Amino acid sequence: MDADTSRALLSRAIARVANRDPDALKYVYRHTSAKLFGVCLRILNDREEAEDVLQDVYLTVWNKADRFDPERASPITWLVSLARNRSIDRIRARGGRVMTVVDEAEALPDGAPLASTLIEDEDDRRRLEGCLDQLDPKHAGAVRTAFFEGVTYEALANMLSVPLGTMKSWIRRSLISLRACLEA
Amino acid sequence: MTDALPPHDGEDRPFAGEYALGVLDADERAEAQRRIAAEPAFARAVEWWEGRLAHLAERIPPVEPPVTVWPRIANLVGAAATQKPSAWNNVRLWQGASAGALALAAASVVALVITPRPAPPPAVAPVKPPPAPAEVALIADPTTKQPALVATLDHAAGKLILTPVSMKMPAGREAELWIIPEGQKAISLGVIPGDAPKAIALPAGLTGAGTYTALLAITDEPPGGSPTGVATGSVRAAGKFQQTE
Numbered sequence: 001m002d003a004d005t006s007r008a009l010l011s012r013a014i015a016r017v018a019n020r021d022p023d024a025l026k027y028v029y030r031h032t033s034a035k036l037f038g039v040c041l042r043i044l045n046d047r048e049e050a051e052d053v054l055q056d057v058y059l060t061v062w063n064k065a066d067r068f069d070p071e072r073a074s075p076i077t078w079l080v081s082l083a084r085n086r087s088i089d090r091i092r093a094r095g096g097r098v099m100t101v102v103d104e105a106e107a108l109p110d111g112a113p114l115a116s117t118l119i120e121d122e123d124d125r126r127r128l129e130g131c132l133d134q135l136d137p138k139h140a141g142a143v144r145t146a147f148f149e150g151v152t153y154e155a156l157a158n159m160l161s162v163p164l165g166t167m168k169s170w171i172r173r174s175l176i177s178l179r180a181c182l183e184a
Numbered sequence: 185m186t187d188a189l190p191p192h193d194g195e196d197r198p199f200a201g202e203y204a205l206g207v208l209d210a211d212e213r214a215e216a217q218r219r220i221a222a223e224p225a226f227a228r229a230v231e232w233w234e235g236r237l238a239h240l241a242e243r244i245p246p247v248e249p250p251v252t253v254w255p256r257i258a259n260l261v262g263a264a265a266t267q268k269p270s271a272w273n274n275v276r277l278w279q280g281a282s283a284g285a286l287a288l289a290a291a292s293v294v295a296l297v298i299t300p301r302p303a304p305p306p307a308v309a310p311v312k313p314p315p316a317p318a319e320v321a322l323i324a325d326p327t328t329k330q331p332a333l334v335a336t337l338d339h340a341a342g343k344l345i346l347t348p349v350s351m352k353m354p355a356g357r358e359a360e361l362w363i364i365p366e367g368q369k370a371i372s373l374g375v376i377p378g379d380a381p382k383a384i385a386l387p388a389g390l391t392g393a394g395t396y397t398a399l400l401a402i403t404d405e406p407p408g409g410s411p412t413g414v415a416t417g418s419v420r421a422a423g424k425f426q427q428t429e
Contacts, residue, residue: 005369008228009371009387012387016385019388021263021385022258022262023384024385025257025261026258027374028259029237029254030372030374031372031413032250033242033249033408034246034248034249034255034408034411035241035246037246037248037249038244038245038246039244040249043206043249047250051247051250054253055256055260058257059257059260059261062257062261072231073234074235074236076217077234077238080241081234084206084238084241085206085262088206088213090211091351092209092210092213093210105391113346124239125242127240128236128237128239128240130238143205144240146206146207147205147206147237147240148243150206151206151207151265152208152209153207153208153209153282154209156331170201171202171205172197172209174197175198175202175205175233176198178201178236179198182236
């Protein structure tokens with residue numbers, strides 16, 4: 001199945017979930033749960049918590065599927081963002097427990113193969129990578145680590161051994177540059 | 185497109201981007217979530233950032249969640265309570281069918297599947313005028329011809345009623361059902377139970393005449409179904425629809 005077809009089927013399934021169709025929710029779960037579980041695990045580093053958050057994510061899909069607008073977001077982006085936000089809220093709630101080793105965090109982005117089977121628009125992905133490549137490599141590394149770990153400025157500063165103020169400045173300047181680059 | 189762009193909310197503090205990236209602490213996140221609910225422009229800015237940054241997640245390898253997660257979710261959303269009673273009549277009918285009738289049906293369906301081209305189905309009985317309310321597919325093991333599953337199409341409900349006959353999967357593998365419209369790629373209909381009947385919705389766009397010429401197939405997949413959306417295991421059974429009398 002190509003990317004357009006799987007995206008269209010997934011969007012349609014989410015629309016059916018909004019109409020309270022449990023089979024549609026099962027379809028969404030079947031096609032996205034491994035991806036979302038990977039995202040939750042990546043941030044939480046704890047299988048049991050990741051399972052809880054995953055369950056919570058699909059219950060949110062069940063209750064808020066009507067908020068998904070296929071004109072504005074791709075279904076997998078919407079789901080991944082939901083999973084990341086729930087996972088991040090969860091680690092904030094448990095306090096600043098930082099478990100991931102920095103080496104691993106830095107090894108992932110460039111070393112890992114493209115794992116998604118729900119491949120998004122390749123052009124958009126390349127564009128983001130291209131814009132990240134234009135940043136100072138240290139800043140780009142901090143942005144990637146922030147994304148993959150979901151940690152606060154403070155934890156990020158500790159992980160990368162940079163003063164807090166410097167880290168905030170790196171990330172904010174990076175976001176402003178990224179926005180300009182992505183809008184260009 | 186322009187309305188999708190984030191507002192330039194102060195060049196020194198791209199707050200929506202910080203939220204989407206995930207660097208804010210608990211209090212700031214709560215503040216951002218309050219603004220998402222209250223300020224449409226801020227919500228759009230967050231959406232814009234999420235739409236872009238989410239591409240990084242493609243580098244995160246998928247991990248199969250334990251099989252216990254879905255039943256918990258299904259239970260919480262009341263998935264078990266939604267079976268349509270009318271569907272069960274067909275199930276009963278098929279459960280009550282004699283072994284001989286099943287074998288006969290199996291033989292004719294298998295003939296349809298494995299014969300390279302047209303070869304009309306063997307006429308075992310005079311064809312009766314068909315005000316057929318449902319079409320039936322017998323899905324059988326391609327080598328042993330042992331029927332694995334009976335699928336009955338319920339037009340009114342747009343559903344496919346699945347009744348397992350004898351479905352054996354290798355240890356640690358689950359049966360995933362696929363529908364393959366003529367000349368198209370397989371569409372997953374999901375993991376199906378080997379021991380209990382089940383009604384599933386047909387994918388939208390597949391409820392028309394194309395369904396009858398489609399091939400149904402079962403492959404063995406990892407728990408939860410193929411992680412890729414494409415069949416990864418072997419074909420354990422296959423079959424097509426035929427008219428009922």
